[in-house]
Amino acid sequence: MNVSETDKATTGVIKVVKAKKKLQLPHVTVMMLGMMLFACLLTYIVPAGSFEHTDSGKIIAGTYHLSEQTPVNPLYALTLILDGGVKASSIIVLLLFMGGFFGAIFQLDSINNILNYLIRRFEKAGPTMLVLGLFSLMGLIGFFIGGDMMIVFVSLGVLLTRKLRLDPITALGVTFLPLFLAFSVSPAGMAMLGQMFSDGVPMYSGYGTRTIMFFIFMIITAIYVMLYAKRVLKNPLKSVMSNDKWLTDLNESKKEDIANNKVQKVVWQDVAVLSIVIVAPIVLAVGNTVFGWAKTYGNNTFITTFFIAFVLCFILKRKTVDEMINSFTKGVQDMVIVAVVIVLATTISVILQEGNILNTVVNVMTNLMAETSLGFAAVFIFFVSSIFNFLVPSGSGLMGVMLPIMQPVGDVLGMTPQVLITALSFGGGLGNLIVPTLGATVGAIALARANFGSWMKFMFPLFLIWFVVGSAILYVVSSIGWVGY
Numbered sequence: 203m204n205v206s207e208t209d210k211a212t213t214g215v216i217k218v219v220k221a222k223k224k225l226q227l228p229h230v231t232v233m234m235l236g237m238m239l240f241a242c243l244l245t246y247i248v249p250a251g252s253f254e255h256t257d258s259g260k261i262i263a264g265t266y267h268l269s270e271q272t273p274v275n276p277l278y279a280l281t282l283i284l285d286g287g288v289k290a291s292s293i294i295v296l297l298l299f300m301g302g303f304f305g306a307i308f309q310l311d312s313i314n315n316i317l318n319y320l321i322r323r324f325e326k327a328g329p330t331m332l333v334l335g336l337f338s339l340m341g342l343i344g345f346f347i348g349g350d351m352m353i354v355f356v357s358l359g360v361l362l363t364r365k366l367r368l369d370p371i372t373a374l375g376v377t378f379l380p381l382f383l384a385f386s387v388s389p390a391g392m393a394m395l396g397q398m399f400s401d402g403v404p405m406y407s408g409y410g411t412r413t414i415m416f417f418i419f420m421i422i423t424a425i426y427v428m429l430y431a432k433r434v435l436k437n438p439l440k441s442v443m444s445n446d447k448w449l450t451d452l453n454e455s456k457k458e459d460i461a462n463n464k465v466q467k468v469v470w471q472d473v474a475v476l477s478i479v480i481v482a483p484i485v486l487a488v489g490n491t492v493f494g495w496a497k498t499y500g501n502n503t504f505i506t507t508f509f510i511a512f513v514l515c516f517i518l519k520r521k522t523v524d525e526m527i528n529s530f531t532k533g534v535q536d537m538v539i540v541a542v543v544i545v546l547a548t549t550i551s552v553i554l555q556e557g558n559i560l561n562t563v564v565n566v567m568t569n570l571m572a573e574t575s576l577g578f579a580a581v582f583i584f585f586v587s588s589i590f591n592f593l594v595p596s597g598s599g600l601m602g603v604m605l606p607i608m609q610p611v612g613d614v615l616g617m618t619p620q621v622l623i624t625a626l627s628f629g630g631g632l633g634n635l636i637v638p639t640l641g642a643t644v645g646a647i648a649l650a651r652a653n654f655g656s657w658m659k660f661m662f663p664l665f666l667i668w669f670v671v672g673s674a675i676l677y678v679v680s681s682i683g684w685v686g687y
Contacts (some may be wrong), residue, residue: 228544242274242553249268251558253329309529315467331492333372341384344380363376370448372650375591376427384420391627411679478518539648543641547641554593581673583622583626584651609622618680625676
């Protein structure tokens, strides 16, 4: 494929000419089925084992023992898809409703009108300013709230990047990436989950230090995303996408814009709609952190908050009830494939649990860590938990499994609980962005119409940078005996 710069400059349409075909990976659902087969294979190879538990259900360190092998065959694995769906049911319900709400709002012409206005307004500054703006906004939201349902914001990234003639990977890079990066390193994300599982560590302790860590990671990642966006803007051939369909889609959308040949004026209702979209998650964050909504109502406040936002937007745009319901239905339909992918990803963890091999992996990892020095032990936990994400792609699940086992080993080495939680947060959070078993990751990729292979090409160099920076941070805080309170 070659890109005609003349056609691009004069019409905005990228002329695509066939060239050497890139390796095209299978659909994400096919990849998930393949991962399920691989998980089945592991249950035949890895010895089964278990730990003893306290009356409260906590793992007792040092009690690991081998148990009878319980391999999972592929036919039985298919029957576990229902179990995977039940386990992921709360996330799926939230995702479908929020996808319906946001999908309906994005179908209004308000977001498109404002994006067109901003592109014209910042034409001299360049599209990368808008990329940075959305990245920063998503990072701010992710600092306070997180969860798999937040991938609905990927749709906003898709709208923006199509207007800017950028690829689906950039759409993920300005929405999903900062949202989940923030959850991984901020005080209210993975660290808070670890503090919930750790005895004697106050909630939200180490807030200031973790906020500094948040800004370090965000600045590095913002620069990385900006450089990538500039590269794709300059030459679409530099995109890491494994196929050219995204370019064809851009051409079709551009031709539609040219055919319509009209520029909508931004009115106050458009500004109000955009304000509601931005303010709604901030209201939710304040409610969860200041007024304790999360402790009282759990995730139920997500549906309530965004339902109100959805209704207000349609009232402002003077739409009928039928138009509101039809738009909501269309938004839900767009999220169905994402829900299917999340179910399959969750089924993988169910297969591994049925095979009783998770405890064996944890036991081997903790034994290896006991032979290292304090500083390198923290780095090793970061590395190990990143790998363990493949088996347990859940923040609370990873903390629940690894923290009770790692804490006694950390005590022997002289590692503070705060450092241990931070190492697990880095591995469990950042590692989730590169594993194909986390429903949110593969769901976001499906929503952006990208593929996991292309996402890995984009993410792997960035993850290596994260690992170096995170390792340096962990080495320093472990060396000074950081307590955080």
